Amino acid sequence: MSDPSGSGDRPALLPAALEADCAACGGTGRTPNPRWLAWHRRAAELVAVAQAARRAHELRVVAPGPPSGGAPAPTQPDASAEPAIVAAVDRAIEDHMRARPAEPEEDDCAACAGVGRELTAAGRQLTELLVRHGFVRRV
Numbered sequence: 001m002s003d004p005s006g007s008g009d010r011p012a013l014l015p016a017a018l019e020a021d022c023a024a025c026g027g028t029g030r031t032p033n034p035r036w037l038a039w040h041r042r043a044a045e046l047v048a049v050a051q052a053a054r055r056a057h058e059l060r061v062v063a064p065g066p067p068s069g070g071a072p073a074p075t076q077p078d079a080s081a082e083p084a085i086v087a088a089v090d091r092a093i094e095d096h097m098r099a100r101p102a103e104p105e106e107d108d109c110a111a112c113a114g115v116g117r118e119l120t121a122a123g124r125q126l127t128e129l130l131v132r133h134g135f136v137r138r139v
Contacts (some may be wrong), residue, residue: 018123022116025109029116035101043096050089057083 021027108114119127130136 018120018126019117020120022109022112022118024111025116027116029109029112029114030106031109033101033103033105033107035103036105039096039099039101043093046089046093046096050086050093053083053086053089057086 022029025031109116112118127136
């Protein structure tokens with residue numbers, strides 16, 4: 001059955017011409033909370049420091065073969081005892097985990113009020129026309 005108006009897909013194109021995805025949130029309607037972004041960034045830094053400290057400790061614990069001069073091998077650190085820096089970083093990670101922000105990780109987008117869409121130039125013109133002729137009231 002054909003469309004009697006002969007317009008084809010034109011009605012579907014009209015909404016697309018009037019609004020688009022919000023540029024601030026990419027159409028999701030949500031934006032990351034800046035306090036959570038800082039918290040995640042600091043957590044990643046602490047984890048990287050802990051991993052580097054553990055790797056350095058493991059490299060020191062691995063004993064090289066006996067020296068070629070026949071002298072006794074130098075004593076190696078105890079493999080079970082982690083250095084103080086590793087323990088300090090672990091405590092810092094635990095403290096950081098307890099200091100999570102209380103607010104949600106994402107907020108409603110301020111630009112689109114959480115809708116995820118914003119009016120295009122044509123959409124703003126249509127809205128102004130409707131307001132001017134009393135079909136829509138500004139809130």
